[in-house]
Every structure is written in C-alpha cells, then in structure tokens.
Amino acid sequence: MGLEELAVRLNDSDYINWLKAGRCLLILxxxxxxxxxxxxxxxxxxxxxxxxxxxxxxxxxxxxxxxxxxxxxxxxxxxxxxxxxxxxxxxxxxxxxxxxxxxxxxxxxxxxxxxxxxxxxxxxxxxxxxxxxxxxxxxxxxxxxxxxxxxxxxxxxxADLSMQVSGLDGVDSVDLDGIEFDSVSQQAETSADSIGQWEAELLQERLQELLGADDGDDAKTQDIEQLKMLGGFLQANTDLSQRFSTELRAIKSLEARE
Structure with missing residues (x-):
C-alpha cells in the first residue's frame, strides 16, 4: 500500500517539485x-x-x-x-x-x-x-x-520552495525515471524506498518546525492553521498517517485546545 500511495503523490508535479527542492535543501x-x-x-x-x-x-x-x-x-x-x-x-x-x-x-x-x-x-x-x-x-x-x-x-x-499539494488522482502505476512502482525488481524497491525516505525526512522536519514554534499568539495561530492543512494531507494518505501517528495526535490535541 505504501508504494502505491507514494506513486499517486508523485503524479502531482507540484509535489514532485517540492520533493526535489526539499532534497536539495537537505543536502545543503x-x-x-x-x-x-x-x-x-x-x-x-x-x-x-x-x-x-x-x-x-x-x-x-x-x-x-x-x-x-x-x-x-x-x-x-x-x-x-x-x-x-x-x-x-x-x-x-x-x-x-x-x-x-x-x-x-x-x-x-x-x-x-x-x-x-x-x-x-x-x-x-x-x-x-x-x-x-x-x-x-x-x-x-x-x-x-x-x-x-x-x-x-x-x-x-x-527562492520560492513552498509546498503546494493539488489534486491527487489515483493511477495504477507511475513511471519515475523509468521505474515502475508495481515492479518487483530490487532496483525499483530500493529507488522507491529512497524517495519515500526523502519525503519522510522533509515532512518530519516541517512537522517539528510547526509543532515546536512557540513565539507569540499571531505566530501560533498561523502555525496551527498550517498544521491543520499538513495534518489533513497526512491523514488522507494511509502510509503517512501511520508513519506520523504521534505527530497527528499532537496536532489533534492542539486543535482540541483552540
């Protein structure tokens, strides 16, 4: 299920661009x-x-x-x-x-x-x-x-490296640089796992940034709204909601205190 959902996300050009830019920033x-x-x-x-x-x-x-x-x-x-x-x-x-x-x-x-x-x-x-x-x-x-x-x-x-997530239309398989995600080859699995790890690192960093922000009421309001949006995105993707279950509980706790 994880690879199929990742494949769907990678059908979104904005999301792919965010991953590429984010990966460059991690290297930097x-x-x-x-x-x-x-x-x-x-x-x-x-x-x-x-x-x-x-x-x-x-x-x-x-x-x-x-x-x-x-x-x-x-x-x-x-x-x-x-x-x-x-x-x-x-x-x-x-x-x-x-x-x-x-x-x-x-x-x-x-x-x-x-x-x-x-x-x-x-x-x-x-x-x-x-x-x-x-x-x-x-x-x-x-x-x-x-x-x-x-x-x-x-x-x-x-540089504008903001994340924009548009429609996520499902597909049977995605070809990323010649890699079919429904392939059983070791090369495909390794490449997909690497991309998934990049994605997880970027999302984890953003979640930590938003959950750790505590400077002023205006900043908190803005961060909570961004957390809600990010939480909704994670919740809509089963693989991400499982990986970030702890963070999602923290987001729900913040929402309950509003």
Missing part, C-alpha cells in the same frame, strides 16, 4: 553543518577573549525573554545583548530574543547563534537540528560570516 543543510558550527564556535570564543564582562555568569534569574522581548537583564546579559546587536548586519531588524536562553550565552556558542536566526529555534541545540533556511539566515545576519558572498545566500533565501 548537511554541507553547512560543520562550517557553521566551526565559525560560530570561533566567533563565540573571540567575543569572550575581547570582553571580560562577557565571561561573568548571569546574576539574575529573571534574565529570560518574555515573548520576543528581553528587558531587565543583568549586567552580563545586557552586555551580551549589546554585542549581539553590534555584530548584526541589519541593525534595525527585530532580533528573535525568544530563541535564546541568555544565562547560557557565556558557555554555549549555539545560544549566541540563535539570536541571528528566525523565530522558533528555542529548543534547537545545534546546527544539525536546524533547517537550511535557519542556517542561511544566520550566515546572512551575523557578520562573523563576512567571507561569505551574501548575494548567493540572499538568492537562495528568496
């Missing part, structure tokens, strides 16, 4: 991990060496963001705020303080990196847990990546 993300990790760790170390105040531990248990606002921070955390803004390429932009746990700025380079990333990164503990867009935003916003050609990053961030 994997390639960015070591570079981003090394550069942000070095950036964090340099800041500590340049400013002794940044080495002081947080002295105030109230140094926690309220939504996207961080106020009444202690002396050390306030200095971290100042330094973060100093190294932000877009000085007038809104910094997503809600991504951060300020008391850990002194000891964790990734808590520093998250200040330069889009909202919804609060639970992320490293580059390997970020999607490509989050990493590209970090590179674009933090001046520690001054050697990177920002034109390339900007063009990539501007």
């Amino acid at each position: 993300k994997a390639a960015l991990h070591p570079f981003v990790t090394q550069r942000t760790r070095a950036f964090h170390g340099n800041l500590l060496n340049q400013d002794s105040l940044l080495k002081e531990p947080c002295a105030n248990s109230a140094c926690r963001p309220r939504g996207n606002t961080l106020s009444s921070a202690c002396r050390a955390c306030s200095q971290w705020q100042t330094v973060i803004l100093r190294h932000h390429r877009q000085r007038n932009t809104t910094v997503n303080w809600g991504n951060c746990f300020p008391p850990h700025w002194r000891t964790d380079h990734w808590e520093l990196a998250k200040a330069y990333m889009p909202r919804g990164q609060g639970k992320v503990k490293g580059a390997d847990q970020c999607d490509a867009s989050a990493l590209l935003n970090l590179i674009s916003h933090c001046d520690c990546f001054h050697t990177v050609d920002l034109k390339v990053v900007t063009e990539m961030l501007a």
Whole structure:
C-alpha cells in the first residue's frame, strides 16, 4: 500500500517539485553543518577573549525573554545583548530574543547563534537540528560570516520552495525515471524506498518546525492553521498517517485546545 500511495503523490508535479527542492535543501543543510558550527564556535570564543564582562555568569534569574522581548537583564546579559546587536548586519531588524536562553550565552556558542536566526529555534541545540533556511539566515545576519558572498545566500533565501499539494488522482502505476512502482525488481524497491525516505525526512522536519514554534499568539495561530492543512494531507494518505501517528495526535490535541 505504501508504494502505491507514494506513486499517486508523485503524479502531482507540484509535489514532485517540492520533493526535489526539499532534497536539495537537505543536502545543503548537511554541507553547512560543520562550517557553521566551526565559525560560530570561533566567533563565540573571540567575543569572550575581547570582553571580560562577557565571561561573568548571569546574576539574575529573571534574565529570560518574555515573548520576543528581553528587558531587565543583568549586567552580563545586557552586555551580551549589546554585542549581539553590534555584530548584526541589519541593525534595525527585530532580533528573535525568544530563541535564546541568555544565562547560557557565556558557555554555549549555539545560544549566541540563535539570536541571528528566525523565530522558533528555542529548543534547537545545534546546527544539525536546524533547517537550511535557519542556517542561511544566520550566515546572512551575523557578520562573523563576512567571507561569505551574501548575494548567493540572499538568492537562495528568496527562492520560492513552498509546498503546494493539488489534486491527487489515483493511477495504477507511475513511471519515475523509468521505474515502475508495481515492479518487483530490487532496483525499483530500493529507488522507491529512497524517495519515500526523502519525503519522510522533509515532512518530519516541517512537522517539528510547526509543532515546536512557540513565539507569540499571531505566530501560533498561523502555525496551527498550517498544521491543520499538513495534518489533513497526512491523514488522507494511509502510509503517512501511520508513519506520523504521534505527530497527528499532537496536532489533534492542539486543535482540541483552540
């Protein structure tokens, strides 16, 4: 049943394009991990060496963001705020303080990196847990990546890679690059399994992003609506509803609390 349903989904050109684009982003993300990790760790170390105040531990248990606002921070955390803004390429932009746990700025380079990333990164503990867009935003916003050609990053961030699912008309079999999904050959099974795995990785990443977002009422409303749409899509496909049964229960729980 799983391969037949996958074959039906692959009859939709928009869906195939989303899979291709998403696969490229996964490859890009994997390639960015070591570079981003090394550069942000070095950036964090340099800041500590340049400013002794940044080495002081947080002295105030109230140094926690309220939504996207961080106020009444202690002396050390306030200095971290100042330094973060100093190294932000877009000085007038809104910094997503809600991504951060300020008391850990002194000891964790990734808590520093998250200040330069889009909202919804609060639970992320490293580059390997970020999607490509989050990493590209970090590179674009933090001046520690001054050697990177920002034109390339900007063009990539501007690309429309949104998922659009149109009608899913059933067929008996689908030929994908010469592979018949009703074939019993090992080559066909392996290729179909690989495509199915790509699909699962992309859907899992999107579900984690939406289920983990917790920044503000407007953001929550938007995320819940997108979750409903994605949940409906998963529910309509038996193989996906089984694979993502836990996530579907979480979506239903959120809907029940509205």
